[in-house]
Amino acid sequence: MKKARPTPLEYTRKRWFQLVMLFNFIFLYFPIVALVAFSFNNSRRNITWNGFTFKYYVKAFHNESLFDAFLNSLIVAGISTVVSTILGAMLGLALYRFKFPAKNAFDGWIHLPIIIPEICMGVAMLAFFSRLNITLGLFTITVSHIAFSLPFVAVVVRARMAGFDHSLEEAARDLGANQWQTFKDVTLPYMMPGVVAGALLALTLSLDDFVITFFTSGPGSTTLPIKIFSMVRFSVTPEVNAASTVLIVITLILSVGTMVIQARGGKDKGLPI
Amino acid sequence: MTSNQPIIRIQSVTKIFNRTVTAVDDVSLDIAAGEFFALLGPSGCGKTTLLRMIAGFENPTTGRIVVDGQDMQGVDPNHRPVNMVFQSYAVFPHMTVAKNVAYGLKVTGVANSEIQKMVPEALQLVKLGGFEHRMPHQLSGGQQQRVSLARALVKKPKVLLLDEPLSALDAKLREAMQIELVNLQKSVGITFIIVTHSQSEALSVADRIAVMKDGQVKQVADPLALYEKPNSQFCADFIGKINQLEAEVAGVEGKNLVVDIRGVGKVVIPHEGHAEGRVSLAIRPEKVELNAHEPGDERVKFLSKVANVVYYGSTSQVFLENAAGDQLMAEIRNRESNTATSILIGSEVWVSWKAADTLVLTE
Amino acid sequence: MENWRDNKLVAAILIVPASAWILIFFTLPLVIVWVFSFGERGPQGQTFLAFTLDNYARALELIHLGILWKSIWTAAITTLICFILGFPLALGVAFAPARYKNLLLLLVILPFWTNLLIRTYAWIAVLRTRGFLNFGLEWVHGKLDALFSLVKLPDVMGTFQPLALLYNHSAVIIGLVYVALPFLVLPIYATLEKLDRSLMEASLDLGAGQWRTMAFVTIPLAFPGILSGLMLVFILSLGTYLTPVLLGGTDSMMIGNLIAQEFGPARDWPFGSALSFLLLYITFIILWIRAVVARRSKGVSY
Structure with a gap:
């Protein structure tokens, strides 16, 4: 069928514009795609394709310190996600629900961990723990991860609640529910997609974090990003590519999951998922 | 222009x-x-x-x-x-x-x-x-x-x-x-x-x-x-309000059309152009007149029962039902303060309009 | 919105735990660093509390000021390149037909979720001497060489010398642009998405071409979002630690690396703390500018 000529604001139908966008997407994806592809390359010098293999995944899996680091990452991320989701969701709900004096300032303060340079927070945590003579390890990593994940959860939950129809709560109260029942039966079901999205975000942030972990980890508490860092400082090996690919796939699943939940949460207007 | x-x-x-x-x-x-x-x-x-x-x-x-x-x-x-x-x-x-x-x-x-x-x-x-x-x-x-x-x-x-x-x-x-x-x-x-x-x-x-x-x-x-x-x-x-009645074309008399309206009978309507079979007759509500007694000729007329009267201030809408059960609405001006109340729901009135005001719609 | 006084218990239960956590495990550490920044370093690298401005004075010495300056212009160039690449991208996504829009947005966001370390590491394989880029250049070189010898011009090209693309400051900038690009695209996209299309159409209708419409209408109206994006990218690249470590050479040290060095091998925590707060002050100034602009543009109902 004949297509009408592009109109002035249909930028995506203009040839030169498509080229700019194509360049951007190649720029964004080529390095990652190459990294993933060459984790399956049957050659140590990963520049030419020598056939498909899983052997670097097997190797990475049998690399004990790498595997330990992976387990450490899961432990830290698991605990950090649970704690930061609960605290962050409560905070997000409070920010949606209450007005109190100096709320703008409070808001700015709560969001600081999101915005300040990671290196500043990293060295601050290091100074803090060493001042208190707390040995660096999984505990200190987890505590720090909770501190920077919590505000993200609060932001996501609060954004979710922004679309909530407050009269639903009033209706519940009007029909005789007490405060807790109202929360449990009306508010929480609506809030849930935001909480789940916040939890997935917290999990991703924790699994991904390098800088703050770098300053709060001790000798026996290497996480996966720290381990990968120490490996890539020496050389580029397919084994590292394999380990990286595993991490990419995990975060990819988590992030797409988050977006699907948020998109669906927007559509069904708050039915429990 | x-x-x-x-x-x-x-x-x-x-x-x-x-x-x-x-x-x-x-x-x-x-x-x-x-x-x-x-x-x-x-x-x-x-x-x-x-x-x-x-x-x-x-x-x-x-x-x-x-x-x-x-x-x-x-x-x-x-x-x-x-x-x-x-x-x-x-x-x-x-x-x-x-x-x-x-x-x-x-x-x-x-x-x-x-x-x-x-x-x-x-x-x-x-x-x-x-x-x-x-x-x-x-x-x-x-x-x-x-x-x-x-x-x-x-x-x-x-x-x-x-x-x-x-x-x-x-x-x-x-x-x-x-x-x-x-x-x-x-x-x-x-x-x-x-x-x-x-x-x-x-x-x-x-x-x-x-x-x-x-x-x-x-x-x-x-x-x-x-x-x-x-x-x-x-x-x-789409433009204004209109009553539509189903009718059948019964014949042509020069520039006039003889149509058979359900429950009313045959009437003669001036119409240019061709029409046959089933048609829809349309009449604007403000062109419809209500009378207690039978009006003169040159008008499409029949007895109807008043189903409802809705008062709008300057006008009233009178909803009518003819013998065949078809609905019709007349819009009357409230010239007297009791115009609307003088039409009693359930009573019978003569409904009529100029034959020339009738529209024959084939489409 | 409910007043906290009407429901004190619930408000306290919801707010206190999270606030306490952030107070103890974020604000307090920052306060400690702030106190350290006025302290003195002991002979074995201990930190003694004191009140001296020596650390800040040292931070402003020429050698350190140079590093700070380098960090600032690196962040500025990164921000500029991000804008040149990212603005058309944001525009494209915002004005894409509805059925492609979500897909394009997802494509912009996905790298943003991928591990920072891995994304930076991925560039090593692209940029190193035997990397993909040099490989591609060599291939092009070979083809050109063959072409020239075909027209009897042998050896115009010479033999291929791989370019030193990695371990220098350009590699750092490439890496930073790569990491920061989504941070620029998303806020700009969000503002463009909300922008009333008929304003741009009105401009076209009144006789302005594409470029004038862009300059007089689209960019001024999207300015708060653009500023947010630019500042996010600037803050992010200014405080970077990882990118110079992985992609940079000997001359690529930025303020983040200097801070890490003082807290690490150099063991001069007071000085590191002063540097850290210097970086924070710059961040705060930028945030303040953004807040002022946001407040000002709020008066005008866009």
């Missing part, structure tokens, strides 16, 4: 969105210079799409649009001799009123001294003199609308396009603006094309109206003809 060459020729224009949705379906229209033309139709009928194609914001899938003898194919909106008043007014929020009005002159290289003269004139024209240095967020909706008008008119376009310009105004202001728009159009002498979904707006402002439905133009006529002689059931129903 009309010159020989139409200022706008729309020739078999079709617009298909996303390869599937036909918004405008093979529309051809000629609009004369100096005309106040209205595109009227329910939402989704393609009227706004047609307007946006004239402005250049959409391009036709097939067909041509010619403005003042020039084919608009491939001409960007900024090079077209038409200007638009947007539904949302689209007044630039970061510029003063004066800068808004000057914008179109500035970007096309009009000399600064010239701009200084034209801007106040344009603002005077829309009665916004002295508002030059206000920011748009300090203006009411109606004032923003005037800025939008001044901004378009100052460009002296061949055609001014107005996309639902009055839909966001409240009822009183809307009526005042309708009158003002007509006066403005007469004084500047520019062709206006207005898109509206309000039949009363179209009837009150336009010289000529095109009624659209599902992307097609159903009828093009002046307001009087459109109201009195709609060519289809859709147009009759």
Whole structure:
């Protein structure tokens, strides 16, 4: 069928514009795609394709310190996600629900961990723990991860609640529910997609974090990003590519999951998922 | 009012969105210079799409649009001799009123001294003199609308396009603006094309109206003809209120048609053109008369039962049911304070209208 | 919105735990660093509390000021490149047909979720001497060489010398742009998405071409979002630590690396703390500018 000529604001139908966008997407994806592809390359010098293999995944899996680091990452991320989701969701709900004096300032303060340079927070945590003579390890990593994940959860939950129809709560109260029942039966079901999205975000942030972990980890508490860092400082090996690919796939699943939940949460207007 | 060459020729224009949705379906229209033309139709009928194609914001899938003898194919909106008043007014929020009005002159290289003269004139024209240095967020909706008008008119376009310009105004202001728009159009002498979904707006402002439905133009006529002689059931129903009765054509007597109305019998109706088989007879409610006694000849008449009376202040609507159970509505003027109450629900009255007022709708 | 006084218990239960956590495990550590920044370093690298401005004075010495300056212009160039690449991308996504829009947005966001370390590491394989880029250049070189010898112009090209693309400051900038690009695209996209299309159409309708419409209408109206994006990218690249470590050479040290060095091998925590707060002050100034602009543009109802 004949297509009408592009109109002035249909930028995506203009040839030169498509080229700019194509360049951007190649720029964004080529390095990652190459990294993933060459984790399956049957050659140590990963520049030419020598056939498909899983052997670097097997190797990475049998690399004990790498595997330990992976387990450490899961432990830290698991605990950090649970704690930061609960605290962050409560905070997000409070920010949606209450007005109190100096709320703008409070808001700015709560969001600081999101915005300040990671290196500043990293060295601050290091100074803090060493001042208190707390040995660096999984505990200190987890505590720090909770501190920077919590505000993200609060932001996501609060954004979710922004679309909530407050009269639903009033209706519940009007029909005789007490405060807790109202929360449990009306508010929480609506809030849930935001909480789940916040939890997935917290999990991703924790699994991904390098800088703050770098300053709060001790000798026996290497996480996966720290381990990968120490490996890539020496050389580029397919084994590292394999380990990286595993991490990419995990975060990819988590992030797409988050977006699907948020998109669906927007559509069904708050039915429990 | 009309010159020989139409200022706008729309020739078999079709617009298909996303390869599937036909918004405008093979529309051809000629609009004369100096005309106040209205595109009227329910939402989704393609009227706004047609307007946006004239402005250049959409391009036709097939067909041509010619403005003042020039084919608009491939001409960007900024090079077209038409200007638009947007539904949302689209007044630039970061510029003063004066800068808004000057914008179109500035970007096309009009000399600064010239701009200084034209801007106040344009603002005077829309009665916004002295508002030059206000920011748009300090203006009411109606004032923003005037800025939008001044901004378009100052460009002296061949055609001014107005996309639902009055839909966001409240009822009183809307009526005042309708009158003002007509006066403005007469004084500047520019062709206006207005898109509206309000039949009363179209009837009150336009010289000529095109009624659209599902992307097609159903009828093009002046307001009087459109109201009195709609060519289809859709147009009759969309413009004003109308009663429709089913009937069968029984024969032709010269320029008259003999039709058999269910539950009424045969009546003779003046009708030009061809009609046979089942037809729909339409009659405007205000043309229907109610009498206690049988009226004279030359009228379509029958006895009906009063089902309900609804009081509207200056008028009342009387809902009637004839012997066959068909519904009919008469709109009567409340000349006396007891006109409405004198019609008793459940009573029988004579319903009648001039045979010549009957419309025979075949489509 | 409910006043906290009407429901004190619930408000306290919801707010106190999270606030306490952030107070103890974020604000307090920052306060400690702030106190340290006025302290003195002991002979074994201990930190003694004191009140001296020596650390800040040292931070402003020429050698350290140079590093700070380098960080600032690196962040500025990164921000500029991000804008040149990212603005058309944001525009493209915002004005894409509805059915592609979500897909395009997802494509912009996905790299943003991928591990920072891995994204940076991925560039090593692209940029190193035997990397993909040099490989591609060599291939092009070979083809050109063959072409020239075909027209009897042998050896115009010479033999291929791989370019030193990695371990220098350009590699750092490439890496930073790569990491920061989504941070710029998303806020700009969000503002463009909300922008009333008819304003741009009105500009075109009144006779302005694409570029003028962009300059006089689109960019001024999207300015708050653009500023947010630019500042996010600037803050992010200014405080970077990882990118110079992985992709940079000997001359690529930025303020983040200097801070890490003082807290690490150099063991001069007071000085590191002063540097850290210097970086924070710059961040705060930028945030303050953004807040002022946001407040000002709020008066005008876009």
